[in-house]
Amino acid sequence: MASSEIIFEVVDSLDGGFEARALQAAIFTQAETMAELREAVRDAVRCHFEEENAPAHG
Numbered sequence: 327m328a329s330s331e332i333i334f335e336v337v338d339s340l341d342g343g344f345e346a347r348a349l350q351a352a353i354f355t356q357a358e359t360m361a362e363l364r365e366a367v368r369d370a371v372r373c374h375f376e377e378e379n380a381p382a383h384g
Contacts, residue, residue: 334367336360346370 332353334346343358346367355370357363 332371336363 332351333349334353335349336344336346339345339356343356344360344363345354345356346363347354348371351374353367353370353374355363355366357366
């Protein structure tokens with residue numbers, strides 16, 4: 327993937343909490359709170375990409 331930024335769509339989960347889905351890659355995660363979701367997204371991105379190819383996060 328040539329892009330250095332990944333955009334996630336965040337929605338309320340039917341089971342409670344939140345779900346996040348990357349628009350440009352097959353990355354999905356969920357969490358109970360937005361703070362937990364932010365960490366879950368970072369972890370999912372790290373797991374999806376090799377460390378040297380992972381996009382920077384803000």
